[in-house]
Amino acid sequence: MKVLLLSTSDIEGGAARSAYRLHQGLQRLNLTSQMLVQVKSSADLTVLSPPPNFRRDFAKVRYSFDYLPLKMYPKRQGTSFSCQWLPDGVSGRVKEIKPDILNLHWVGAGYLQIETLAQLEQPLVWTLHDMWAFTGGCHYAQMCDRYIQSCGACPQLGSNREWDLSRWIWKRKATAWKNLNLTIVTPSQWLANCVQASSLLKNYRVEIIPYGIDLNIYQPVDRQVARSLLRLPPDKRLVLAGAASFDSDRRKGFFLLQEALRQLPPKWQEKIELVVYGTPKPSAQGNTIDLPIPVHYLGTLKDDLSLVLAYSAVNLFVAPSLQDNLPNTVIEALACGVPCLAFNIGGMPDMIEHQINGYLAQPFEIQDLVRGMVWVVNDLERNRKLAMAARTRAEKCFPLELQAQRYSRLFEELL
Numbered sequence: 001m002k003v004l005l006l007s008t009s010d011i012e013g014g015a016a017r018s019a020y021r022l023h024q025g026l027q028r029l030n031l032t033s034q035m036l037v038q039v040k041s042s043a044d045l046t047v048l049s050p051p052p053n054f055r056r057d058f059a060k061v062r063y064s065f066d067y068l069p070l071k072m073y074p075k076r077q078g079t080s081f082s083c084q085w086l087p088d089g090v091s092g093r094v095k096e097i098k099p100d101i102l103n104l105h106w107v108g109a110g111y112l113q114i115e116t117l118a119q120l121e122q123p124l125v126w127t128l129h130d131m132w133a134f135t136g137g138c139h140y141a142q143m144c145d146r147y148i149q150s151c152g153a154c155p156q157l158g159s160n161r162e163w164d165l166s167r168w169i170w171k172r173k174a175t176a177w178k179n180l181n182l183t184i185v186t187p188s189q190w191l192a193n194c195v196q197a198s199s200l201l202k203n204y205r206v207e208i209i210p211y212g213i214d215l216n217i218y219q220p221v222d223r224q225v226a227r228s229l230l231r232l233p234p235d236k237r238l239v240l241a242g243a244a245s246f247d248s249d250r251r252k253g254f255f256l257l258q259e260a261l262r263q264l265p266p267k268w269q270e271k272i273e274l275v276v277y278g279t280p281k282p283s284a285q286g287n288t289i290d291l292p293i294p295v296h297y298l299g300t301l302k303d304d305l306s307l308v309l310a311y312s313a314v315n316l317f318v319a320p321s322l323q324d325n326l327p328n329t330v331i332e333a334l335a336c337g338v339p340c341l342a343f344n345i346g347g348m349p350d351m352i353e354h355q356i357n358g359y360l361a362q363p364f365e366i367q368d369l370v371r372g373m374v375w376v377v378n379d380l381e382r383n384r385k386l387a388m389a390a391r392t393r394a395e396k397c398f399p400l401e402l403q404a405q406r407y408s409r410l411f412e413e414l415l
Contacts (some may be wrong), residue, residue, distance in 0.1 A: 015106035053138030075158025105390030136166030188347025212403025253320035
């Protein structure tokens with residue numbers, strides 16, 4: 001069986017990293033697996049990208065061209081929104097490679113034109129990493145449920161017109177995707193429920209297969225050793241937060257974590273310190289995070305070892321997202337034996353068991369976020385038990401081998 005994964009990138013970004021990990025897991029099962037990407041960052045010879053000519057150079061700026069229709073909406077929110085209108089040449093590459101089955105992943109940033117899916121002859125398995133596949137262009141619908149009907153009057157575009165860009169994108173999808181040989185895979189139960197409620201994909205088969213992670217790489221490191229290597233204080237309760245652009249993406253909810261840290265009781269403001277990764281340390285002229293506690297900046301962490309050290313060094317990982325699927329950061333933290341705190345939304349309850357390996361706060365209640373933070377870090381013996389339960393959860397639910405086996409069985413069934 002020859003499998004081809006389609007992804008905008010191979011390792012840049014959480015969705016791409018998930019796809020690449022699955023690719024590696026399938027190879028460990030001795031399947032012939034390749035990836036076809038728009039932008040390649042790794043040296044892996046089984047990851048294929050455009051040849052070194054104009055097509056490769058153009059691939060790097062496709063996102064800018066895909067963004068052009070959004071300029072008609074000056075009041076739009078600063079959220080991710082993909083139009084996917086550019087011709088792509090992907091179907092020709094797929095015909096050259098001749099796979100038995102195609103596994104689509106995150107194909108935004110102008111990589112895959114909506115109409116291309118109908119040109120692909122192989123059975124399609126589409127792993128959804130967000131909501132884009134069944135919306136009029138947004139990647140997370142937030143409080144909007146117009147994807148249940150036909151989009152239009154899109155709040156993220158700042159539009160009050162029924163026939164706007166979101167309706168045009170929805171209509172293109174509805175026309176092009178009528179009779180696809182398509183199976184949907186979602187990593188979380190929440191995203192599966194959204195698919196089944198959507199007007200575009202509700203009639204397709206949906207399977208739930210959580211992400212997998214290499215538990216031989218992501219495993220606990222002695223806390224004091226990790227703190228020493230990262231030059232973090234040895235005797236404080238450390239709380240870790242972070243993701244790419246987490247401080248500027250409102251959906252990541254960092255503004256709620258900031259407010260929770262401001263509302264910490266005074267005695268805890270002396271004990272808790274924040275560790276941040278995914279964003280550079282502010283310059284002397286730049287904006288600093290206004291908090292009553294010290295903040296330690298680790299910068300952008302791209303390699304596994306640095307991430308393992310960051311997780312292992314702390315008492316708690318916080319993912320305060322307003323809406324999220326099954327973030328890799330939480331799985332990675334659990335695998336490193338770190339209790340996690342999040343709001344009870346999206347795929348968070350698929351990973352975090354309330355007061356067993358972490359704490360699920362009531363959605364967007366600042367005081368419950370404060371309670372959860374204090375509850376997790378207050379008692380060091382309890383913190384140790386939560387950490388052990390976190391690792392156990394990762395070993396039970398998120399081994400890379402288990403994810404790859406589930407996909408392999410699905411591929412064989414479809415063929």
